[in-house]
Amino acid sequence: MKRAHLDEIFAFMSVVDAGSFVGGGEALGLTRSAAGKALARLESRLGVRLLNRTTRQLSLTDEGRVFHEHCQQVLAALDDAEASVGQRTGTPEGCCGSPCPPRSAGCMSSPCCGTTCGPGPRCRRR
Structure with a gap:
C-alpha cells in the first residue's frame, strides 16, 4: 500500500473521529481543505x-461505517503488534557489537549493554 493511501485513510479516520473536517484536519496538522481533498481522493479510489x-x-x-470499522480493527492490531514488540525488548539481548576492551568504562556505542561494555544478562560480546 502506498503512503499516500495511508494518509488518506488517516484523514478519513481523523475526520470521522473529530466529527468535522476542521477538527480532523487539525488533529493531523492539515487544513480543512486538505482533509477534504484527501477524503475525496480516498472515495474516488474506492469508488464509494x-x-x-x-x-x-x-x-x-x-460503506463508510463498514470501512471505518475495518480501519479501527487494523489500527487496534497495529497497537497490539507494537505493544508485543515493546514487551519483548525490555531485557537487552544479542551481540554487543562493541570493539571496546572488556574493562573500558567509556564505551557507549551499544544499545543493548547500557553505559559500559559489560554485557547485560542476555548479551554477549563479539
Missing part, C-alpha cells in the same frame, strides 16, 4: 461515498 456531507453535519454512509 464514505461520508454524507451537509453544511451542518457529517454522517457515515453504510
